[in-house]
Amino acid sequence: MAIELTPDTTKRLIEAIKLYFLEHRNEEIGDLQAGFLLEFCLKEIGPEIYNKGVRDAQIHLARVVEDLDSVVFETEPQ
Secondary structure: OOOOOOHHHHHHHHHHHHHHHHHHHOOOOOHHHHHHHHHHHHHHHHHHHHHHHHHHHHHHHHHHHHOHHHHHOOOOOO
8 A cells, every 4th residue: 555645745744854864964955856765765664654553553442442341331230
């Protein structure tokens, strides 16, 4: 599954990449170079991060469902 970004998010991230290169590498890069780096990150790194988020959500939901009995059920009178 390809990770797709809105045009506004893409623009913001391209600017962030350009700023990173300027501040940390003392290098100016253009929109095209920053866009290629963003595309690479989305393709190669993005799925790992996305899958980690999904796994974390699954673990959290499993814990919530496991605890559901103690939250939902009332003690029945004997």
